[in-house]
């Protein structure tokens with residue numbers, strides 16, 4: 196674990212120069228941010244009356260860990276669903292690896308998804324299969340492997356999340372944090388090129404949190420993965436991320452390396468990073484003033 | 496007044512829209528047939544789930560329905576001195592009507608509701624989205640085997656229902672009420688026609704199986720992903736399936752035996 200803690204710092208320095216200067220600089224780092232794996236331009240999306248995204252531009256650089264942060268309910272999960280084509284944008288362009296998500300046919304989208312892993316906020320394990328079979332599922336579906344090889348692969352993935360001993364438990368017998376780790380093992384089973392983590396740290400104790408952060412970093416660096424981490428955990432996320440986007444009110448409020456963002460003097464970003472209850476960010480879902488609601492009910 | 500007309504229109508549009516979605520879903524389900532044939536194990540599991548696990552309720556109900564038919568039939572027929580025809584009466588009512596219809600109603604309650612709840616909960620817990628993200632089509636992988644499992648199970652269950660029912664009728668008629676054993680079976684054999692009675696019954700039960708399973712899968716797949724949504728969908732499955740079976744039964748009977 197300690198070997199990883201030095202890593203992000205070093206990376207963020209690279210990123211800092213890469214992101215403040217224009218993208219063309221490249222500056223000699225092998226994984227220059229010049230090429231984005233995911234490119235989002237002018238994204239608009241609404242749910243009923245509620246505007247979730249109102250002209251969002253962002254780039255997820257190849258081979259790095261990009262974190263997306265923001266208050267609860269701003270649409271982080273929605274963004275991941277848009278990137279993976281589970282939802283369709285109202286307007287704007289989303290490109291993954293040069294392919295525009297909106298214009299893909301179903302089979303092209305599925306082909307793209309075999310190279311994407313996603314860790315759902317809820318885990319989304321198949322409840323009628325045990326832990327081993329859940330991790331084996333994508334392998335059985337997409338890779339024609341002999342049973343003995345498959346078994347070894349699955350056990351290696353489970354070992355990496357510390358749950359090899361739980362291989363024969365059913366999902367209902369797992370705690371929330373364990374289920375999420377199994378889901379992580381499943382998401383990386385096919386060795387994707389990109390993986391999206393929706394709140395990987397929720398429900399983890401400090402020990403598994405530490406292991407998870409280093410695992411995410413390790414997966415990213417060892418196999419040249421591109422990672423997107425969605426989280427509210429400011430400190431944990433800042434530790435592993437190379438690049439940070441903060442979303443709120445349908446827009447990108449800040450972006451840059453964790454250091455840059457932490458040093459930002461925008462009241463907005465300060466409030467979010469320091470966790471102040473009040474400030475430019477509203478903790479409340481949009482509503483009429485409380486007095487009005489209360490008085491209104493008294494009239495009736 | 497205007498409001499009520501508007502809401503009537505809205506309800507009508509919603510009904511048409513959901514009918515459209517149901518048909519699209521059916522097309523998707525049928526499209527999964529080739530990939531299911533490659534892996535018949537998924538189908539076998541569903542035939543077990545929907546068919547074998549429904550056996551007990553179907554057999555017990557069939558026996559009782561047959562016994563009641565024996566009693567009632569004997570009461571009416573003996574007034575005309577035609578008690579020997581009891582076998583024909585029991586067998587014809589079972590094979591033509593009660594077998595397919597009662598089995599379909601029981602099947603909707605036992606297997607249909609379970610299907611809806613299962614699919615609805617898979618949706619609510621994001622398991623279906625999870626499959627999508629693993630590049631596995633949930634319709635083909637989850638719904639198709641269940642659909643064909645239901646389609647195969649229903650006629651078999653209806654046949655067993657009728658068979659057990661005939662035995663129940665025989666037990667009451669011949670065993671308890673003293674109808675002649677030879678006449679009971681002999682008349683049944685000569686009067687029940689394979690095409691006219693048995694085949695039509697099988698066709699009915701196939702159609703009921705299709706409709707019940709389709710409704711159950713659609714309601715589960717189309718549910719709003721909450722516990723209230725799933726519970727409502729389960730209720731709707733049983734109600735809609737029962738109404739569809741009874742309504743269709745009238746239409747099919749008129750077509751098959753009306754002319």
Ligand SMILES: Nc1ncnc2c1ncn2[C@@H]1O[C@H](COP(=O)(O)OP(=O)(O)OP(=O)(O)O)[C@@H](O)[C@H]1O
Nearest residue numbers: 242247265266267268269270271272273274316427
């Ligand atoms: N199925 C849905 N139907 C309607 N509105 C939805 C739906 N799912 C999400 N929303 C709305 O979209 C907004 C964004 O939701 P989303 O799940 O993306 O938030 P989030 O940023 O992931 O929040 P959290 O950090 O709490 O997970 C929320 O305000 C929510 O009200």
Ligand SMILES: [Mg+2]
Nearest residue numbers: 271272316393
């Ligand atoms: Mg979320």
